[in-house]
Amino acid sequence: MSPVFPMLTVLTMFYYLCLRRRARTAARGEMTNSHRTIESNSRTSPLNAEVVQYAKEVVDFSSHYGSENSMSYTMWNLAGVPNVFPSSGDFTQTAVFRTYGTWWDQCPSASLPFKRTPPDFQSQDYVELTFEQQVYPTAVHVLETYHPGAVIRILACSANPYSPSPPAEVSRWEILWSERPTKVNASQARQFKPCIKQINFPTNLIRLEVNSSLLDYYTELDAVVLHGMKDKPLLSLKTSLIDMNDLEEDDYEEKDGCGMDNLNKKLSSTALGEGPNNGYFDKLPYELIQLILNHLTLPDLCRLAQTCKLLNQHCYDPLQYIHLNLQPYWAKLNDTSLEFLQTRCTLVQWLNLSWTGNRGFISVAGFSRFLKVCGSELVRLELSCSHFLNETCLEIISETCPDLQELNLSSCDKLPAQAFNHIAKLCGLKRLVLYRTKVEQTALLSILNFCSELQHLSLGSCVMIEDYDVIASMIGAKCKKLRTLDLWRCKNITENGIAELASGCPLLEELDLGWCPTLQSSTGCFAKLARQLPNLQKLFLTANRSVCDTDIEELACNCTRLRQLDILGTRMVSPGSLRKLLESCKDLSLLDVSFCSQIDNRAVLEFNGSFPKVFIKKSFTQ
């Protein structure tokens, strides 16, 4: 044939390919503008541009101040472009966690901390964000608009939540930056730019862990910015080598890459040969060595078990595992780890599996197996944010842990409603936390009916309950020993429910009625509350706009043991009645009068002068 045809073919193919490519880029032109590409002018190849992204979505978090389905003070505000920054102040468009300071550790509902928590694990809350594109991160900036300084750890995950196919390898978390909580003196907005470590995998899933204990008020975050490179920068190989030798921090989590295998290797039994005698260790009484080992954290205990037969025996003694806190190791704990721990944990009484097991790390079968072996002595079980839980797990808990006294299912919002039916079988329950779960009315009534030993109950943000007055009257009838009750954001409780509560539970020391708009002071419910609950130490009436001087005076008269009071947002309380309260309640240490229009800054200054032991909080928007 003539040479025209091959040339025509080549030209046609070329033309076709060019058009297909143009068409593909044209279809992607509809990108949202939360995302832009900067051409870096370094000597790297022009294709390796730096990508700057705002968060696309908030996928998980442990708590927030706002209401479910709202956009005020909720964690979902952390996604997208900033709304408030660089302004400072208390704005609705920011992401706010539920707690701050040490106030929640000082109130009657505070639970005892687990011993043997590694000193560098101080995280109290977390939030996980996804970004559109996977990049090798070069920087993570957090825009904080109020009381900055809470972020203490930033992690990146290798899993891509948006990939249609399941991941090729097990996903892993790597710490990009971590530091102890430090006090930041200003309450002004700042762009927090910590120096992050380079990692050798691309990521679009970032996790922030916070600790608010040093803060004067709620921290508020506006946005998170992820800077990264699309292609692997050449430096990364070098830094990962350095990391292997980096023993500065006595935390094996830093040396990762094979972190999970590391942990599992430590946990698995190793064969030890016969060696020489153990010297003085043979002379020390068994209990004394046990007492010494009690001070070691779990990884150290596992490392020590590999040294000699005697210490191996000590480290495997179930008495070392009576209180087991696995929350600090959430990033690595999986079914295999539980299996290795099983043999030594038969006597465990306190078990903390909060934050663990997500993204397929722990399966229902693995958890069930562990619990069947180790659950019979369990007294306290912490399962906050454990999203692997399902109804079967709750059933197994109710069957294998008959003596359970404390159960924490905080923020397990994926648990189906019928799972909560099984909790009623745990008749010895003294503490139950159902914050932000989907528990329904019938299940809760059943729990209240059978768990008459309840002393601490948290129903904060339980949105599926239809009628809180019915719940309150059940509590008043059945839970006579109740000492603390959290009804934060319980939308429809009225004075009838409060009346039944106050008359039925005279031992109440703590009552959180924050953001319950259906309570009206004019019905006298707060006055009645004050008169019938003389043991009240903590009372939150946040954003109840009807709280008035009479209520404050009743509290001053009757609740002299009051330590914490929040009356944010009422226009009807004057400095006069507050003065009476401050004079009468000598133990008062927290008084939140934010957005109380009659209490201005001058009044607060005066009070600070006369009552120096009281922390008076007055938040502001601008």
Add this chain to the structure above:
Amino acid sequence: MFSVLSYGRLVARAVLGGLSQTDPRAGGGGGGGDYGLVTAGCGFGKDFRKGLLKKGACYGDDACFVARHRSADVLGVADGVGGWRDYGVDPSQFSGTLMRTCERLVKEGRFVPSNPIGILTTSYCELLQNKVPLLGSSTACIVVLDRTSHRLHTANLGDSGFLVVRGGEVVHRSDEQQHYFNTPFQLSIAPPEAEGVVLSDSPDAADSTSFDVQLGDIILTATDGLFDNMPDYMILQELKKLKNSNYESIQQTARSIAEQAHELAYDPNYMSPFAQFACDNGLNVRGGKPDDITVLLSIVAEYTD
């Protein structure tokens, strides 16, 4: 010969494929593409403050917003009820916060284009979630253009409203909602001691309508400061001067409408629609009605990014 045909087919496919893929957004013909609103606004507060509208602003006690989302263009006006001033409450705070919250809702996509009452309801609930104790009341009118279905969805609570003008004639208009004279339906947040006494309508009481729009339709959304001072024929006269759909000419027309209404409001001899209505109800009055005026003028056009 066989190869000639296959080459020919290849060429044809490449050429035709290229033609149809070069510009996917041109739309497959006249009404096939997405629609958008080109909006400009102007307003005057009662105390002679002039204002040029950018995106969201307050004119006296009135407030408005204009927001874009991938699926819809949304705008709204709210008329703060001035009576709160006598009780020490700034009426513009409620209307302004309501409009800003609606704007934020739209930008974050927390709405359904065919349910503008939902925007009002959600926005009103969000106002109650604010730590700051908001007080006040306002009317509200929300207009949503669904880009792909070419339908306009509206919700109106109170005496603000909108007009849709096509070919020099009014083809759709909102109805005023009044409890009694000069007391429109209103969303409100009252102090707890006055809960039963203060007029407070639910967002569900809003009137909702949906209809198709065409390219070139003019939508005028305004508070009662405009409609009480300018009758339809005057508004239509001004709108006739609108020649094209670019931002500057819309801006100019909006301004001239607002200015004219503002002048008429202070004319003591002019028989304004407000005065006419009062006369019909037995009150012998004449002249314009001094009030905050907010005008948002939009044209339905092809959507460009």
